[in-house]
Structure formats: structure tokens, C-alpha cells
Amino acid sequence: MTGGFCFSGVGSHLPDQVVSNDDLAKSMETSDQWIRERTGIGERRVGSTTTEMAVVAGAKALERAGLDPSSIDHLLLATTTPEYIAPGSSPVVAHKLGLDCGALDIQAVCSGWVYGLVMANGLLAQGLSRVMLIGSEMMDYITDYSQRDTGILFGNGAGAVILERNDSGEGELLAFDLGSAGQYRSILYAEHGGVWQMEGREVFRQAISVMQRSVGRALDNAGLAVQDIDLIIPHQANIRIVEAAWKRIGFSMDNTAMRLHETGNTSAASIPLVLDKALDEGRLFAGAKVLFVGFGAGMTWGTVIVRWAGDPRTLGHQQNRSKHQQNRSNMKVETPKLGRDGE
Numbered sequence: 001m002t003g004g005f006c007f008s009g010v011g012s013h014l015p016d017q018v019v020s021n022d023d024l025a026k027s028m029e030t031s032d033q034w035i036r037e038r039t040g041i042g043e044r045r046v047g048s049t050t051t052e053m054a055v056v057a058g059a060k061a062l063e064r065a066g067l068d069p070s071s072i073d074h075l076l077l078a079t080t081t082p083e084y085i086a087p088g089s090s091p092v093v094a095h096k097l098g099l100d101c102g103a104l105d106i107q108a109v110c111s112g113w114v115y116g117l118v119m120a121n122g123l124l125a126q127g128l129s130r131v132m133l134i135g136s137e138m139m140d141y142i143t144d145y146s147q148r149d150t151g152i153l154f155g156n157g158a159g160a161v162i163l164e165r166n167d168s169g170e171g172e173l174l175a176f177d178l179g180s181a182g183q184y185r186s187i188l189y190a191e192h193g194g195v196w197q198m199e200g201r202e203v204f205r206q207a208i209s210v211m212q213r214s215v216g217r218a219l220d221n222a223g224l225a226v227q228d229i230d231l232i233i234p235h236q237a238n239i240r241i242v243e244a245a246w247k248r249i250g251f252s253m254d255n256t257a258m259r260l261h262e263t264g265n266t267s268a269a270s271i272p273l274v275l276d277k278a279l280d281e282g283r284l285f286a287g288a289k290v291l292f293v294g295f296g297a298g299m300t301w302g303t304v305i306v307r308w309a310g311d312p313r314t315l316g317h318q319q320n321r322s323k324h325q326q327n328r329s330n331m332k333v334e335t336p337k338l339g340r341d342g343e
């Protein structure tokens with residue numbers, strides 16, 4: 001669509017503290033069975049901060065890409081939960097990672113990482129060589145875990161990718177569709193200092209409908225059919241939303257990557273968290289057509305279709321990554337010492 005790019009590094013991070021469905025059942029009238037059946041969620045993570053998780057995920061992406069921080073030309077941080085109203089969290093993340101480039105927060109809630117992918121592609125088309133795109137969320141900051149609707153859904157986490165300009169034609173953004181509908185703001189919102197307020201059934205209904213529309217538009221823009229897509233990575237909100245949308249679109253769950261059961265809804269972090277796992281599982285290959293689709297509060301939504309390049313720093317390593325990760329988990333991963341305020 002513009003110049004090409006590859007994903008030269010991918011990394012993710014989940015904080016240690018697990019909140020299981022049984023844990024939630026101690027403070028509200030619910031059950032593990034109900035939550036699993038109605039959402040597909042088994043547990044979620046809490047703790048840490050947006051900045052801290054972003055730095056850990058970003059450092060892993062740099063390490064896997066074998067890149068020096070000084071080679072990154074721009075940082076985009078998709079987050080709903082920056083530590084401050086001003087400034088954004090991205091300058092602090094850039095500083096902690098040793099980047100000295102431009103840094104910008106993107107606030108499109110659960111669609112933020114997909115929006116960021118389109119923005120990153122535009123920056124590369126303007127001549128930049130490498131853009132780091134991170135989604136990081138401390139959802140526990142705006143979630144009341146005693147509320148039966150929102151309390152069962154949200155969790156913390158971060159995922160990072162490095163997009164590297166590559167004009168070989170192997171990998172590129174094939175098409176995208178971004179959209180918003182502010183008239184639906186009241187169905188899912190959090191006020192300053194407040195927690196999520198949600199009309200669950202209406203969000204459920206709208207999510208299915210906007211995903212169907214957005215995926216259809218992106219496929220049309222790319223001149224592709226449903227069966228041309230090799231791997232689908234949807235925003236992880238509720239398995240029933242994905243299944244219902246797929247029934248309408250004609251997608252199969254077989255080539256859909258999910259991680260919802262272990263993360264819950266991590267908003268802008270959810271898609272890169274799944275991407276990292278999909279790489280570990282060997283689900284990406286050179287030339288694969290990968291479709292990312294997100295939706296969330298705003299409402300906002302977005303779909304991006306890319307052709308995956310055969311960059312050895314991601315693809316060549318995927319068979320070794322499980323082993324590599326096993327070794328890493330035996331090592332103590334240095335977690336930057338940051339307070340809730342990101343300092």
C-alpha cells in the first residue's frame with residue numbers, strides 16, 4: 001500500500017499477580033463456570049503500571065530484534081491508562097528504554113494498537129526506518145473488581161512490536177479500515193478518577209456489528225476473500241463476540257488466535273499479546289496474510305490486513321523461542337522499579 005515493512009521484534013509482558021474467576025467469586029455473586037461460559041475468560045493479571053509493563057515488553061522486542069535502542073525512530077504507545085492526564089506515558093517509556101526519538105500516546109481504547117499499526121505504517125512511508133508500537137494497560141486502575149459486569153472482564157498486560165521498513169515487497173500493509181461512532185460513548189466509559197461503566201448487552205451487540213462491517217471493508221479494500229486470510233488476531237473481549245461475528249463473516253475459529261482465557265480483556269495490549277503467543281506457537285510464516293481487528297469504547301474500531309515478511313528475527317526464531325523462553329523464565333528478568341506514577 002505504501003513501502004513495505006517487517007515485524008523485526010515482538011515482545012510481551014504480563015504482571016505476576018493472577019486473579020482467577022474463583023478469586024472474584026469471593027467478592028461478588030458469580031462462578032468460574034458462569035464466567036468461562038459467558039466470556040471465555042479463566043483468569044486475568046493485575047498489578048504493575050502501564051509504563052513498567054510497556055518497558056519490559058519493549059525491551060524484549062528490542063532484544064529479539066537484536067537492535068540498539070538508538071535505532072528506533074519513533075515510539076507509539078497505545079494506552080487507555082496513562083499514569084498522568086499530562087504528560088502521556090510514552091515519553092517516560094521512551095526514556096526508560098533508552099530511546100531518544102519522538103514519542104506519542106494513542107488513546108483509542110481497545111482499538112488503539114490497530115490504529116497505531118496504521119500510524120506506524122504512515123511514519124515508515126514518510127521515511128522513518130523503525131517504529132516501536134506498544135500496547136500497555138493497567139486496567140485494574142479503572143476496574144472495580146466487585147462489579148459483576150466489568151469486574152470479570154478486564155486485566156493488565158503489554159505487547160510490543162518493532163516495525164522495520166523493508167522495501168523488498170515481502171511484507172506490507174495490504175489494507176485497513178478505521179472507524180468511530182461517538183454517539184455510543186455512553187455504553188462504555190470511565191470518568192476521570194472513576195471506573196468502567198458499561199451496558200454489556202449493547203456493547204456485545206455493537207461489537208459484533210462493527211467487526212463484521214470493518215472486516216468486510218478491509219477485505220474489499222485489499223481485494224481479498226474471507227478464505228484468503230491465514231491468521232486472524234481479534235481483540236480479546238469475549239469469545240462469544242468473536243464466535244458470533246465469525247458466524248456472520250464466514251471466518252473459522254481454527255485460524256483465529258486467542259489468549260483471552262489467560263489474560264481477560266487487556267484493551268490496547270490484547271492483540272500484540274496474542275501475536276507474541278502466535279509466534280511462539282509457529283502460526284506465522286513468510287507471506288501469511290494476517291488480519292488484526294479491534295473494537296472498543298468510543299466506540300472505535302479498526303481492521304488491518306498485512307502480508308507477513310519472512311524476517312528471520314521473528315520467523316527464524318519461532319521454533320527456538322519456546323526453549324529460549326524456558327531459559328529466560330529461569331533467569332531473573334530485570335523489572336524496572338517504577339511507582340504507579342511511572343517515575
Ligand code: COA
Binds near residue numbers: 152153238
Ligand atoms: N456472574 C453470574 N451471573 C451474572 C453475572 C456474573 N458476573 N453477570 C450477570 N449475571 C446474570 C444476570 O444477573 C442475569 O441473570 P437473570 O437472567 O437471572 O436476570 C444473567 O446473568 C444474564 O445477564 P446479562 O447481563 O444479560 O449477561 P450477558 O450474557 O449479557 O453477559 C457480559 C454479561 C458482561 C459478560 C456480556 O454482556 C458482555 O461480555 N458484553 C460485552 C462486554 C465487553 O466486551 N466490553 C468490552 C468491550 S471492548
